[in-house]
Amino acid sequence: MWNVRRSDDAARLRPGLSESIRADEPSYPQENDRKLALKVSIHRKLLDKINLAALDQFTREQIEAEIKDIVLELLESQRELLNARERQELVTEVLDELLGLGPLEPLLKDQTITDILVNGPDTVFVERGGLLEKVSTRFQDDKHLLRIIQKIVSAVGRRIDESSPYVDARLADGSRVNAIIPPLAIDGSTLSIRKFAKQRISMERLVELGSVPVPMAEVMKAIVRARRNVLISGGTGSGKTTLLNAMSSFIDHRERIVTIEDSAELQLQQEHIVRLETRPPNLEGKGEVSQRDLVKNALRMRPDRIIIGEVRAGEAFDMLQAMNTGHDGSMTTVHANTPRDALARVEQMIGMSGIDITPRSARTQIASAINVVIQVARLMDGRRRVVSLSEVTGMEGDTITMQEIFRFKATGRADDGTVLGHFEATGIRPKLLNDARAYGIELSAELFRPELQMN
Template structure:
């Protein structure tokens, strides 16, 4: 069908309030002087239902179990990530307006506003998929659409070892980390697999423990029998009703957590998280954007300072609260993997630094100066 004819059918269905059933689509086509055979008609119905109810041309990509990200930069620029770097697909839209319509409909499904007055949206779809969209003219040329797929089943640690995300022998270290109830952070860049690894580690927590998750957008789905999930929300069109991650952390502390988890530490919630981990909430964890594990203390210092916590107080709390940093990278082939493990210690000036303990590269495995300290924390793991 031509874009014009498809628009005509879409408008007819919208005006009549009808579902895109074969009979209704056939009637809409007849009103426009077009008659199709049964096979053609069913094909049109499938296309319309996918566009009006699903994710349109992106449906097959989102259904692919290997796809983690779908990125649309223009009508004929649809990229996917299958864990080996970005690939340009053959999927395309009829025009830039089709991309805009899909972005606006998905945003509406997620309960978000997306129009010229508010040209971007960040939300979670009902199936858990993370949506981010930006309209022109903020996005030059065409609407940009990013979809992060959240699979219903979390990866197990064994599966991450098989995929190469966890290096050989690394699973013993990670299991010991959970068993020792150490507080830790997973650092790395965007799309490096932080959430995937965190969910796998939470699956190792004992079944009798209660895990309370606080996230801006609910992505963590650990395979665990007792998980409480709290999700933030933006303000409504009147500017009211916003629930921040800091609010969620405060509420989580009142819910008797055995493990307090912050999906991504990115703002003022760092103050409450560090305070909680210093008051008996062992085994807490979260993720943090950082270029390297060595940058984690400075990154936390910047967040804490912005929230009103002075430098000395932050480093004092950090030293007592967080013990280990796991850092993830994406290598040259696009594979996500743990690059190193560091322990947090105070230096001679009283500031917290991340000391290398284990390092994995493509070619080698190495013990670093912090290995003995890590062994002591984990109870002698090798």
């Protein structure tokens, strides 16, 4: 018979934690607070009764069967009267606390939620359908929240404390996490989780959702197949990574792709992929590996394409160098509100590289390297759209020239708040037609007719 109960001579918990386990539990006047306190109390006492090292050897179902008996014993010793449903809920919540991320587990399992935003122990918001709403989830106190944060960051070999009070990390399922704690977070520890989509979103799905019209999707497919270099621009939560994932599905499976990210979240569908992730400095401030370091190293790995999750600093210069020296078809994203702003942001990042280069030379590099800029946005109703597809055509004097091929034109709002509008072609015949033809891809001129409105 297996069991996870700890023996008397088992190793004690790490110093400091055992004292908090034995500390008197606070009393709460409200029912919800009483249940939360009971759950935390049971969890703490449970840690003294089980062998944590044994948990990895068994399934959640096996652990649940054993834990259920222990929880019932503890409830009886505390003279807590709960019905069958309440007991099962308590067992589930204690298991979430023991094996998962405590109060966050139900939110992580809810497929309708895309973002979880914890603003201190008592305030939690989620995003559903592009709109924020407050939920009843809460933590017992800031120490409880901090313990969950420590659990997240330690699992990926990172740390968070007063000397390093903010961190980027990821969960086991790939969800992206940012945490910041006091003294920088004034009202308590703050946690932001961008959930990792369980299902890869294809271009077909984006068309179904109305984020991309069919003609634009056809052009995007040709852009990738014709190995054009792509910059996807947009604000936070606008769908940049989602679009990058969808477009990457058009890359030939025979190509070698190297991805570079601060926190791995890309879901490429090819077989030949090398995924690289940055590393923060250690406690002594050494050992940091930046995106720029990884871009330089990627050039020695014989990549056919390089994909950077997001350019933020000097790595933009190295990315442009790669695009200009035989790694056509590379892609990246940038935070910006318009295609023109996106190019200006890249120019600023070149300045962060420490390379002594004139503004005109920097713009020449950009105009030569980047072929297409795609702008995505989250509209006022929460829906995400590709609002512009533009082509970089070259230089006129000191200015990078662009021409917009497709755009989304908003026309108003419905009574329920839905943004009304349509996609339209500008009527400009892109250089892409000739580039695609060189790769054996024929694009119909009908796709670019200005009178063609796409709902």
